[in-house]
Amino acid sequence: MTDDVVMDKEGKRIVLHGPEGFEAMRKAGRLAAETLDYIGPFVTPGVSTGRLDKLIEEFQRDRGGIPATLGYHGYPASSCISPNHVVNHGIPSDDKKLVEGDIVNIDVTVILDGWYGDSSRMYFVGGKIGVKARKLVDLTYRCMMAGIAQAKPGNHLGDIGHAIQTMAEAARCSVVRDFGGHGIGQVFHDAPHVDHYGKPGTGVELRPGMVFTVEPMINAGRHEVKILSDGWTTVTRDRSLSAQFEHQIGITEDGCEIFTLSPAGYTQPPYGDAA
Numbered sequence: 001m002t003d004d005v006v007m008d009k010e011g012k013r014i015v016l017h018g019p020e021g022f023e024a025m026r027k028a029g030r031l032a033a034e035t036l037d038y039i040g041p042f043v044t045p046g047v048s049t050g051r052l053d054k055l056i057e058e059f060q061r062d063r064g065g066i067p068a069t070l071g072y073h074g075y076p077a078s079s080c081i082s083p084n085h086v087v088n089h090g091i092p093s094d095d096k097k098l099v100e101g102d103i104v105n106i107d108v109t110v111i112l113d114g115w116y117g118d119s120s121r122m123y124f125v126g127g128k129i130g131v132k133a134r135k136l137v138d139l140t141y142r143c144m145m146a147g148i149a150q151a152k153p154g155n156h157l158g159d160i161g162h163a164i165q166t167m168a169e170a171a172r173c174s175v176v177r178d179f180g181g182h183g184i185g186q187v188f189h190d191a192p193h194v195d196h197y198g199k200p201g202t203g204v205e206l207r208p209g210m211v212f213t214v215e216p217m218i219n220a221g222r223h224e225v226k227i228l229s230d231g232w233t234t235v236t237r238d239r240s241l242s243a244q245f246e247h248q249i250g251i252t253e254d255g256c257e258i259f260t261l262s263p264a265g266y267t268q269p270p271y272g273d274a275a
Contacts, residue, residue, distance in 0.1 A: 008204050012191035014183060016209030021115070021185060022250055022257070025211060028110060028117030029248050029259025031065050035108045036121045037264045040271050043123040045100040049081040052106070053092035060110045068109035068116055068188055075232060080107040080120075082233075087176055087217050087225050087242045089232040100126035103133045105244045109188065116184050118213055119260035120246035124269045132220060133241055136173065140218040140243040141268040143167045143175075147196065147214045151249055151256040155206050161198030164216045174223035176242070179234070181213040184248060206251050211259075215246030 004016040017025070038059050042052055057067050057078035067078035075091075082090035083104040090105075098104060107120035122137045143164045150159040168175050181194030192204050196216040219225075221240025228235060236242050245268070249256045264271075 004209065006207065008192055014191045014204065014210060015185055016207060017185055017211055017250065018209065021211070024113060024115040025117065025185065025248065025250065025259050028065075028112040028115045029119065030117070030263065031060065031063055031110050031112050032108050032117035032119040032248070033260045033262050034063075035059055035110065036106060036119060037262055037266060039106060040123060040266070043098065043104065043106070043125060045098060045126045047098055048094045049083075049090070049092035049096045049098065050094035052081060053077050053079050056106075056108055060108075065110040065112045068111050068118075072188065078108075081105070082107070082242075082244070083125075084241055085236045085239050087219070087234040087236060088179060088244060089234050091230060091232055098125045101128050101130065101133075102126075103129065103137055103241065103243060107244070107246065114186055116186070116188055117260060118184055118188075118246065118248050120215060120244055121266075122243050122245060122269055123271075135171075136218065136220050136241055136243045137268060139168065139171050139173060140216060141245050143196075143216045143218055144214055144245045144247065147216065148247060148249060148256065148258065151206060151214070151251060153206055153208055153251060153253065156201055156203045157192060157194055157206070158198035158202030159200050160214060161195045161203075162200045165197035168216070168218050174219045174221065176217035176219060176223055176225055178225050179217060181215050181246075183210070183212045185211055208251050208253050211248065211250040213246055213248050215244060217242055217244045
């Protein structure tokens with residue numbers, strides 16, 4: 001693979017990264033995944049989301065990383081922490097404390113040597129998690145992996161979205177339409193945009209060197225969402241539970257590489273004790 005660009009139908013440039021870019025994103029992606037491994041044992045009843053955010057920032061900076069979300073378009077924190085019916089972009093705060101039975105998404109993006117690593121994971125708060133919540137979290141993880149399984153040369157972005165949508169709707173859940181995955185590399189949010197719903201064979205054709213995130217948000221109820229008055233926090237309109245997982249992947253000659261796999265081997269909660 002060599003560095004190159006292709007254009008999507010809207011005329012946006014999609015970078016095709018070469019071996020050096022892939023190696024840089026392996027390192028950035030690993031640090032993002034290590035951050036999510038590290039924070040797990042701190043996700044307990046009574047902890048504030050502000051405390052978790054401070055730990056995340058310290059962990060990344062101690063390892064040469066920079067939290068990418070801090071100050072991004074005015075965002076005030078080093079991570080996004082989104083419990084229960086919060087779909088994404090939940091702003092951490094010392095006043096917001098997690099309680100027994102919550103499910104929560106923690107989304108981190110780190111800049112390492114000028115390259116971005118982006119991943120998110122669901123966590124259980126305590127041991128008393130409802131059956132419906134557990135099933136939603138498991139479904140969301142499986143939806144993400146079903147989408148990633150379609151990420152290979154010759155397929156299209158619509159194949160990824162279709163796999164996710166089909167699995168979610170078969171379980172009588174819904175896919176959030178207002179947000180999607182995105183290209184990433186030396187830019188946080190780049191082309192292509194990755195819908196998590198769609199029709200097979202539609203959208204951009206996948207080529208070796210493309211790097212983007214697959215990060216479906218699956219709601220237990222309807223897909224409609226709304227953004228709160230802080231301009232960031234997004235919630236389900238019907239107050240149903242929402243879950244999300246995210247991996248950053250690169251298209252290879254015969255499939256894809258996941259840059260944000262957990263070094264500890266964690267996939268979905270409960271994770272056990274982190275190192």
